[in-house]
Amino acid sequence: MHRTLVTALGATLILTILGGCAANPNEVAIETERKLAAAGFQMKLADTPEQMDHLNSLTQRQLTPTTKDGETVFIYADATSCRCLYVGNQRNYQAYERILLRQDDQRKRQQTAQLNRMALVQNAEMDWDLWGAWPRPIIY
Numbered sequence: 001m002h003r004t005l006v007t008a009l010g011a012t013l014i015l016t017i018l019g020g021c022a023a024n025p026n027e028v029a030i031e032t033e034r035k036l037a038a039a040g041f042q043m044k045l046a047d048t049p050e051q052m053d054h055l056n057s058l059t060q061r062q063l064t065p066t067t068k069d070g071e072t073v074f075i076y077a078d079a080t081s082c083r084c085l086y087v088g089n090q091r092n093y094q095a096y097e098r099i100l101l102r103q104d105d106q107r108k109r110q111q112t113a114q115l116n117r118m119a120l121v122q123n124a125e126m127d128w129d130l131w132g133a134w135p136r137p138i139i140y
Contacts, residue, residue: 029061029081035103036063036076039096041088046079055079063096 037043046052058064058077065074074093076086088096 025061026081029078032061032076033078033082033084033086035096035099036086036088036092039088039099040092041074041076041086041096043082043084043086045082045084052079052083055083055085058085063093 033043046055055077056079058075058079060077060079063074063076065072067073068087072090074088074090078084078086
């Protein structure tokens with residue numbers, strides 16, 4: 001029973017970790033665009049064929065620095081999903097980075113909690129007596 005639970009928890013953890021790698025590119029783009037909007041980036045739809053041509057010429061789905069009126073701005077072009085361009089300044093970019101850091105911290109906490117739960121289950125089923133005495137570690 002315990003081994004089955006540990007195996008199931010382990011498989012769930014692995015699938016959760018790998019799930020981020022195998023996510024649908026459109027879903028990843030949508031999530032990125034939500035974070036950009038939350039950070040204050042402004043979105044403009046490509047309304048004309050000329051805008052769409054220009055949008056297609058830009059690096060796709062990657063936050064890229066450029067300059068506008070002598071100031072650094074960051075652009076994110078998505079000609080596939082939203083057919084739009086996100087533009088933000090340095091302050092927006094820093095807010096976006098904070099959002100990513102918070103998300104990463106939250107994911108790490110969730111993974112640690114799941115590993116701790118797995119360790120508790122595995123420790124509960126470990127038959128230490130079966131293995132006999134263990135030598136004490138040598139302290140130098």
